Every structure is written in structure tokens, then in C-alpha cells.
Amino acid sequence: MKTVGIIIVFLAGTLLLYATQDFPPWGAPDSPASTHVSPRYLQRAMEETAVPNVVTAVLADYRGFDTMFETTVIFCAGIGCFILLRVFRQRPEDRYYRHIATEITLHVKGGRIPNKSSEFERIDALWTPYDLIIKTVCRILVPFIQLFALYVIAHGHHSPGGGFQGGVILGASVILLAISHNMRTAIDRLSEKADNLLMAIGVFIYTGIGAVCILLGAGFLDYRTLSAVLFVDDIMARSHGIFGVEIGVGITVMAVMISIYNNLASAGKQDEGL
């Protein structure tokens, strides 16, 4: 069976390699992909949307529907992971507490769980002492990563970047906090409820901007009509519309990344992670 599989893989591989000979050369101006709409976008994107980065203009304006459903796919992925992994009914479980002054660890068997106090801190079952260097470096680094993520979202008009990349970096900063400290530290900052709400709010912002365009008397996601609300001309209205949409994408992607990590690393219990 294994030899049959290898033969099939090699046959399919040679066939694909043979087919690549019919491809147009890399970057050819007369290839089918760059003869129909690409020249128009490249020539007129700047004067129509005032966005120098054509990729952003195509992604969020000319092909706004695509990006909307792409965001919805990410939202559905987050919801799917939540439904598959999250454990709701829990038995009273064992917990570990550490007395900060004497460094004695207590093992509390289910049932009576002590309240939060300044003398004891809750620790993971597989706890190793915190590394001062890792903890400090990550704590200093997280705000800068978040600032960079906001820059990537806001500067997507002029440089590579945008909602997806910025959202992922924003989510990664919270994941870094969860890895370097522990998961409860990250969940204290951004609770599960707020995170799941943000997932939906991002998609809502995107579709909401589209719906506002309908209410103002134009097609769905036709940002030109936003000029009546934003008090700018049509071209700048398209630019600002793209920016609003990117913010929605960023919020959804960030919340989904954090939610998937929390559910995956804690096996759905959302208390102890990596």
C-alpha cells in the first residue's frame, strides 16, 4: 500500500511540474492575471481612494465582500474552537497554592477553595519557579508589541500591513503575557466574556459600516456615501471607510487568536496554560 501511495505522489508531482511549463513567466505583463482588472486598479486606485498601498485598496474597497467573509470565516473558526474545546461543567478540582513568604506549596483537594489573599498565590499543577529575566523582559516588551500592532493597523494605507496582520500581532502580545506569566494573568487583563464579545464586535463593525452605506442611499460597502457623515469629499470618505473596516478586522482577528490559544492551551478549562 505504501509503494502505491509513493507512486501516486510521484506521478501527481511530475504532472504538476510538467503543467508549470505552461505558466506565464514570473511577473509577465501579458499574463492573464495582469491584463483584465489589475492595470485599472494600479492606475486609478490612488486617485479613486487616496490609498497609496494598492493591496489595501483592493482588499478593503474593490473586493470588500471577499474580506468581509474572510473575517466571518475567522470568526467561525474561533466559535468552532470554542464549541469543540470549552468545558463548562467541572468537577471540583485540585488546586495548588504557594505561601509567598515561606515558599511552601499547599495542595488543596476539591471543595473548599480559599479566597484570594495577599499571602497565598495560586500556581499551576506543573509549576516551575518564575524566571525573573523572562518575566521582566516580556512585561516591558508587551506594550511596545501592542503599539507596533496599532501602527500596523493604522498605517496599512501607506505600507504593508492592515487589519489581519495587526490583529494577529495584537493577539500575540496577550499570548506572550499568558506564556511568560500564567494564563490567569492574561485572563485577568482580558476576560473570556470580553474576548468573545470582541470577536462578534469586529464583524459587527465591518458589516455595520456596510449597512450605514445602505442607509445613506447607496450599495452595500460603497464608502463614497460616508462623505455625508464624515464631512469629507468622496475620495477621502473611501479612505476612511477602508480604515474603519480594517479596525473591525483587527478586533476580530485579535479576539479569535486569544480565544483559540486560551481554549487550546488549557484544554478548555481556561485556568492553566503552557
Place this chain on the structure above:
Amino acid sequence: MIWQLDLAILTLIIVTAIAAISVKDLLGCAILFGAYSFLMCLLWAIMAAVDVAFTEASVGAGVSTVFFVAAVFRTTRRTRD
């Protein structure tokens, strides 16, 4: 496009791809997959698709590696059922 750089990266991509599916250790597989994503990111950057390269670097090499490691961390050496 510098063809020597292109050839080196394409060779490394094939090496990491074959290593990722043939290695026995799951954690090693996750890390090799991250390396594969990073090399793909370099290839996108060489082909002047900077937006795609950025996405590949942040999603492929960054967050998905963390997801794989988190999933591997929850597996055990032997099955429990």
C-alpha cells in the same frame, strides 16, 4: 530576484517540508513547520509580495507555531483510552 538566494531558499523549503512530515517527535514537527513558514515568508518577500510575506510571518511562523506547541503540550506519550 537573485537566483542563488532563490535556489538556496527553495532547497531549504523542500528539506524542511520533508523533515516536518518524516520526523517522529511532534514538538520537532511543530518547530520545523514554523521554519517552513518563515522560509515561505522569505520567498514571498523575494517575489515582492510584501503584504503576503507579512501575513505569513505573523500568522504562519508566529501564532500557528504557538498553537501547534500548545496542542502538542496537551498530548500524552500513550493514549488514555
